[in-house]
Amino acid sequence: MTEPAVRAVGSPVVESVNSPAGKAGSPPPSLPSAFRAYRLAVPPLSGIVRPRLVALCGVLAVGTFLLFCWGLTIGDYPIAFADVVRALGGAGDPGTVLVVQDLRLPRALVGLLAGVAFGVSGALFQTMTRNPLASPDMIGLTQGAGTAVVAGLVLGWDAGLGTQSLGLAGALATALLVYVLAWRRGTTGYRIILVGIGVSWMCSSATDYLMAKGGRFEAQAALGWLVGNLNGRTWDETRPLAVALAVLLPASLLLGRLLRTLQLGDDVATGLGTRVQFVRLSILLTGVGLIAFATAAAGPVAFVALAAPQIAQRLARTAWPPTVASGLTGALVVLGSDLIARTVISGTELPVGIVTGVLGAPILLWLLVRANRAGSGG
Incomplete structure (x- = not known):
């Protein structure tokens, strides 16, 4: 069974901003791994994976979840952050679950x-x-x-x-x-x-x-x-x-x-x-x-x-x-x-x-x- 083909390619935008252009006939300048793009081919799917973009989406997703839960704690009836997380899963005090979910x-x-x-x-x-x-x-x-x-x-x-x-x-x-x-x-x-x-x-x-x-x-x-x-x-x-x-x-x-x-x-x-x-x-x-x-x-x-x-x-x-x-x-x-x-x-x-x-x-x-x-x- 052949392994998926993974090939590193330099991102043109990152090269022009973060590294000097290579001379004619010389290999392109190396980039930090966070700024590289990788061509991932896993039949029938293929595409470009950018570690920096993937990491950014992960950070944004975590921040969004924290703000989402924080907003549920605010109101006339204050609720602790941990209780909000439990209530989202249907656990905890029934009154808290009612306030949070409904x-x-x-x-x-x-x-x-x-x-x-x-x-x-x-x-x-x-x-x-x-x-x-x-x-x-x-x-x-x-x-x-x-x-x-x-x-x-x-x-x-x-x-x-x-x-x-x-x-x-x-x-x-x-x-x-x-x-x-x-x-x-x-x-x-x-x-x-x-x-x-x-x-x-x-x-x-x-x-x-x-x-x-x-x-x-x-x-x-x-x-x-x-x-x-x-x-x-x-x-x-x-x-x-x-x-x-x-x-x-x-x-x-x-x-x-x-x-x-x-x-x-x-x-x-x-x-x-x-x-x-x-x-x-x-x-x-x-x-x-x-x-x-x-x-x-x-x-x-x-x-x-x-x-x-x-x-x-x-x-x-x-x-x-x-x-x-x-x-x-x-x-x-x-x-x-x-x-x-x-x-x-x-x-x-x-x-x-x-x-x-x-x-x-x-x-x-x-x-x-x-x-x-x-x-x-x-």
């Missing part, structure tokens, strides 16, 4: 799953468009969901659907509008961004008009959802989001290899046999589905889809935002922001979107400065 677990799961969805969706959009500013926040998807929810609350168009269904419908309709307007014998990432920004402002203006037109009660209810909020989440919000991620996350991973060919440009990708427009549409639908279900469950939590992929990319030192690490980073950001929102002011639970907005705005400014310097050659 009252607090849905909120924590919505934060976890929404964070993963925001991070993966942002990674898909940024890789597809080859632009770090391309996220659902910037191209109108979350704003479209917000407009649909506010219209339902203010104008009575909800027809009993609720904010979750309205947000989902609004995000999907906005994505369709952006794609149609950006189509001209195909689409490009540049056109999607430009059209998305215009649609984003249009939706924001419509939302402001509806808020001004509505009554005080409707405006207050709409505002509580628009900032992104995990307060009062139940299993009704958790189950659809979990089912959607069970379908869309594997699809995101399967599209990963095709997604990387788009990094080479449309002409090169076409030359390699990639159906560019079909792949771009598939990625767009997958990313829209993730952001739509996450926004419907938690509201338009600001900047997570923008910041999480960029943080993960710099931690992993890859040429593009890594999908799994971006999702775990998004979950870490949402859960951490929710902890801050619940504890920063004693006796008050702030919406999680306020905290992510405060933390994400500096990252947006930093990305804009970097893009400006790159464009000016500075």
Whole structure:
């Protein structure tokens, strides 16, 4: 029985950053094992394994689990961390199990799953468009969901659907509008961004008009959802989001290899046999589905889809935002922001979107400065 073929290959991105380029005719410079990539071939599967990225995902997963459990300890009835872990397994005091599993677990799961969805969706959009500013926040998807929810609350168009269904419908309709307007014998990432920004402002203006037109009660209810909020989440919000991620996350991973060919440009990708427009549409639908279900469950939590992929990319030192690490980073950001929102002011639970907005705005400014310097050659 032959052993699986494992061959070490140098990562081009790491070589250019961490080691000097080798001279012509000389072997490539050696890299620390943590920065190398390994081609693993185990029929019928094969792929590239990066130890640094694997280690990063492990650290992010542990941090996410700790924050997840820590959030379950907080409330009017404080629970010890160890008791929370036991209660998650159904052991311990029956009262503690009831509080953890029935009252607090849905909120924590919505934060976890929404964070993963925001991070993966942002990674898909940024890789597809080859632009770090391309996220659902910037191209109108979350704003479209917000407009649909506010219209339902203010104008009575909800027809009993609720904010979750309205947000989902609004995000999907906005994505369709952006794609149609950006189509001209195909689409490009540049056109999607430009059209998305215009649609984003249009939706924001419509939302402001509806808020001004509505009554005080409707405006207050709409505002509580628009900032992104995990307060009062139940299993009704958790189950659809979990089912959607069970379908869309594997699809995101399967599209990963095709997604990387788009990094080479449309002409090169076409030359390699990639159906560019079909792949771009598939990625767009997958990313829209993730952001739509996450926004419907938690509201338009600001900047997570923008910041999480960029943080993960710099931690992993890859040429593009890594999908799994971006999702775990998004979950870490949402859960951490929710902890801050619940504890920063004693006796008050702030919406999680306020905290992510405060933390994400500096990252947006930093990305804009970097893009400006790159464009000016500075």
